Amino acid sequence: MPLKYPLYRALAGSETLYRVDGLRHLMEWQPLGIGRWLVHEHYADLYPSQVLIQAVIQAQEGYVALTEEEWDVRLEQRTASTQRPSIGLLAEDEIAQGFQECVDLADWTTFGLSAHASHWITARNDDEVRSALAWSNERDAALLVMGGGSNMLLHSDWNGLALHVGIRGFRVLKEEENRVDVVVGAGENWHHWVMVALENGWHGLENLALIPGQVGASPMQNIGAYGVELKDRFLWLEAIEVQSGALKRFDGAACAFGYRESVFKSSEKGEWVIVRVAFALDREAPLQTSYGAIQQELKDLPESSWTHLDVAKAIMRIRSTKLPDPKELGNAGSFFKNPVLPAADFERLQNAHPQVAHYPQSDGGIKVAAGWLIEQAGWKGLHRGTHGVHENQALVLVHYGGATGAEIWQLAQDIMNDVHAKYGIHLEPEVNQIGRN
Numbered sequence: 265m266p267l268k269y270p271l272y273r274a275l276a277g278s279e280t281l282y283r284v285d286g287l288r289h290l291m292e293w294q295p296l297g298i299g300r301w302l303v304h305e306h307y308a309d310l311y312p313s314q315v316l317i318q319a320v321i322q323a324q325e326g327y328v329a330l331t332e333e334e335w336d337v338r339l340e341q342r343t344a345s346t347q348r349p350s351i352g353l354l355a356e357d358e359i360a361q362g363f364q365e366c367v368d369l370a371d372w373t374t375f376g377l378s379a380h381a382s383h384w385i386t387a388r389n390d391d392e393v394r395s396a397l398a399w400s401n402e403r404d405a406a407l408l409v410m411g412g413g414s415n416m417l418l419h420s421d422w423n424g425l426a427l428h429v430g431i432r433g434f435r436v437l438k439e440e441e442n443r444v445d446v447v448v449g450a451g452e453n454w455h456h457w458v459m460v461a462l463e464n465g466w467h468g469l470e471n472l473a474l475i476p477g478q479v480g481a482s483p484m485q486n487i488g489a490y491g492v493e494l495k496d497r498f499l500w501l502e503a504i505e506v507q508s509g510a511l512k513r514f515d516g517a518a519c520a521f522g523y524r525e526s527v528f529k530s531s532e533k534g535e536w537v538i539v540r541v542a543f544a545l546d547r548e549a550p551l552q553t554s555y556g557a558i559q560q561e562l563k564d565l566p567e568s569s570w571t572h573l574d575v576a577k578a579i580m581r582i583r584s585t586k587l588p589d590p591k592e593l594g595n596a597g598s599f600f601k602n603p604v605l606p607a608a609d610f611e612r613l614q615n616a617h618p619q620v621a622h623y624p625q626s627d628g629g630i631k632v633a634a635g636w637l638i639e640q641a642g643w644k645g646l647h648r649g650t651h652g653v654h655e656n657q658a659l660v661l662v663h664y665g666g667a668t669g670a671e672i673w674q675l676a677q678d679i680m681n682d683v684h685a686k687y688g689i690h691l692e693p694e695v696n697q698i699g700r701n
């Protein structure tokens with residue numbers, strides 16, 4: 265008799281429940297803490313998942329077949345007993361699990377502004393991410409997912425859980441001729457990963473060398489530099505849903521990458537913790553040297569000898585001279601996005617300001633250099649005691665020491681208002697604003 269889906273199953277002797285939606289898809293509800301479930305989504309695209317789904321479908325030893333009614337009763341019984349402990353002082357077992365209280369995020373962010381997270385944990389694998397999510401969900405604690413803290417401005421203390429993603433590791437998924445697919449843990453340092461790729465002859469990311477932060481945050485804003493964006497080498501990412509604990513794989517289309525944008529900064533904001541990212545690299549990837557001053561930087565080497573490592577090194581030298589090192593001067597890189605204008609708006613701007621720095625885009629829009637607008641408006645090098653605008657790079661707001669996030673945000677707003685008044689252009693922050701009222 266053909267099977268009729270969905271099928272309902274339980275793990276014998278435990279409260280874990282399954283719903284099989286077909287031969288290729290299984291949902292698993294695993295009890296966790298009081299009245300909480302971790303929900304895993306299994307696709308039969310990997311061998312262990314295929315074996316699991318078959319075993320559950322056939323109710324092999326260890327699995328019990330349930331009717332839909334039995335399954336509903338079990339689900340409700342557990343969910344009904346929900347009690348929410350409040351956020352507060354940590355118990356001994358929580359400390360043993362790695363939770364900490366009152367952590368100064370100045371040490372974890374490149375702006376270096378003092379702001380305390382009431383609670384903190386580093387998660388080193390998927391299960392630790394799920395446990396941390398369950399902990400914050402049970403307490404209704406606000407969740408702040410942290411990578412390297414190089415793209416955030418903290419406006420105030422964080423009364424909630426700062427979840428630092430510390431999942432490490434690299435794994436080659438597939439090598440075919442020149443193509444190499446590699447999956448990387450979200451907690452790996454981005455620049456370190458670019459260097460590992462180069463050492464192995466896996467090419468395509470070299471123009472993104474020296475961007476601070478972790479691999480897990482790289483899809484958030486589709487990081488880009490020197491003519492290359494993350495999306496050019498992106499294969500997929502896996503993320504854990506904050507509410508349910510379910511693991512989901514997103515391909516490039518599902519991420520909806522744009523200029524410093526992705527679905528994780530818009531419609532899915534705050535819904536996912538990215539745990540690993542897979543890249544499609546190429547031993548023979550063409551060198552990308554047309555952007556910025558790369559060729560000028562490489563001029564002492566014969567062009568025929570240029571390697572991917574040479575390009576990476578050239579970019580590292582250019583970046584080191586252009587951008588302030590956050591270890592010496594607090595900053596989060598470009599504070600604003602470059603605005604992209606429709607052609608007609610750009611023409612009006614160019615008629616009034618013929619020198620305006622700009623880059624035509626493939627979709628017909630024109631990207632205007634926000635740094636040029638800010639510099640022309642007279643903000644470059646401005647000091648406001650504890651903070652200001654970088655002397656060489658008008659797009660970068662800097663923290664000299666002792667500033668608050670609110671003060672830096674005030675400066676950002678003053679710049680945005682002034683640029684709007686002078687050029688009619690709305691600047692948008694690229695940096696994530698955290699804890700702004």
Ligand SMILES: Cc1cc2nc3c(=O)[nH]c(=O)nc-3n(C[C@H](O)[C@H](O)[C@H](O)COP(=O)(O)OP(=O)(O)OC[C@H]3O[C@@H](n4cnc5c(N)ncnc54)[C@H](O)[C@@H]3O)c2cc1C
Nearest residue numbers: 409411412413414415477478480481487488489538596597
């Ligand atoms: C000197 C300097 C130069 C820079 N140059 C560039 C550049 O050339 N190009 C460019 O694109 N960017 C640049 N940046 C910005 C920044 O380095 C990148 O955006 C980087 O990807 C941020 O990584 P992070 O780990 O520090 O993210 P964080 O600052 O820790 O987080 C950024 C956002 O992502 C979220 N997040 C972090 N990790 C995860 C995760 N695993 N799952 C879900 N959400 C997560 C956070 O909640 C936050 O909203 C620069 C920054 C600095 C300081």
